Amino acid sequence: MAKALDPAKIFERSAAEGSRRLNQTLLQLLATAFIAGFTVVFGIIAMGTVEALVPPEWGHLSKLLGALAFGLGIVFLVVGRAELFSENFFDPIAAMFQSDHHRLVGKLVRLWVVSLILNLIGGALFIVIASVNGTLPHGAAEALNRIAEEIAHRPWLPTFTRAIIGGALVALLSYLVIASEETISRIVVAYVVGVLVALGPFDHVIVSMLHVGFGLLSTANVEPSHVAEVGLIALAGNLVGGVGLVTLSHVAQDKAAERNSRHGGGSEDEAQ
Secondary structure: OOOOOOHHHHHHHHHHHHHHHHOOOHHHHHHHHHHHHHHHHHHHHHHHHHHHHOOHHHOOHHHHHHHHHHHHHHHHHHHHOOOOOOOOOHHHHHHHHOOOHHHHHHHHHHHHHHHHHHHHHHHHHHHHHHHOOOOOOOOHHHHHHHHHHHHHOOOHHHHHHHHHHHHHHHHHHHHHHHHOOOHHHHHHHHHHHHHHHHHOOOOOHHHHHHHHHHHHHOOOOOOHHHHHHHHHHHHHHHHHHHHHHHHHHHHHHHHHHHHHHHHOOOOHHHHO
């Protein structure tokens, strides 16, 4: 069995991965972000299809099975190394803290803005295709419409707090993927996080906007303003959870360990 990586080593590898993401060419970034947008729609379609197949008398079990199906979409993202917004919070910020902060700010803004926009464009394209009557299996559109209405008509505060949790989960996924050295471990981690996000459901700005967008194009009781409102609230929550809680906590952990090592204090040998 492989030895677990030290947190400092995980941070170092995360910084290297973050540097790769920050230094992509514009064409690479456009392509990977676009791919991520429509890849996550596969998880949304899987969720709606599975929930539609479950008999009504099974009650809440349909949501559990739908969440288990949605997790596959996150696996596709991680294995395919696509660029999903908020999944790129931890690594690029780790890279910034290991180099010249100011030099990389522009690249970080470019990464976040381009990935957010291209995720939505790629996802919207497949949502439009999926919303065409008869494209999805029988009952799947109705199941997705119910989800869209639940998200669209939820009060803003629960959406915000759910988005905090969603952002934290997806940022944690980045950390855990780097910590997992084998592909099978990364698949398991991605799948578990995907299932947890769908079980809440805990809002992710891209996933939630695409859910509501499907309802807008279908027969759900959803207005264009709902898409914008959900997007803004989920974006704010994802930033608080993904950057404010998970990413900066790991940065603080690494800097504390680095300072401790530099001063030679608190080593395991001394403690013994």
